[in-house]
Amino acid sequence: MPAAQDIAGKAKEAIGKATDNDKLVAEGKADQTTADAKKAGENVKDAFNKD
Template sequence: MGTDDKARNKAEELVGKAKEKVGEATNDREMQAKGKAEQSKANLKQAGENVKDAFK
């Protein structure tokens, strides 16, 4: 289960990065913000997974 969650979180982070770059390219600040928010959310989830792994 942990590996699947990590892969899902990484994919979410990459989608966020893509949205951020598209927002930069099109000068769409809202898209940039959404991309950054998705990256932050994915990074927080990943940190939670790392904590769980530390206690295994």
């Protein structure tokens, strides 16, 4: 679910920033990017399925 992955990514990024953990910040940003790509794919699919 892209929304859950986006929220988890934001949480990871925030925790990484708070704890000065660059790896966690990067993982959080990657999770958010993946969620954004999934959302875009769903939007394209929905656009083609509109009849």
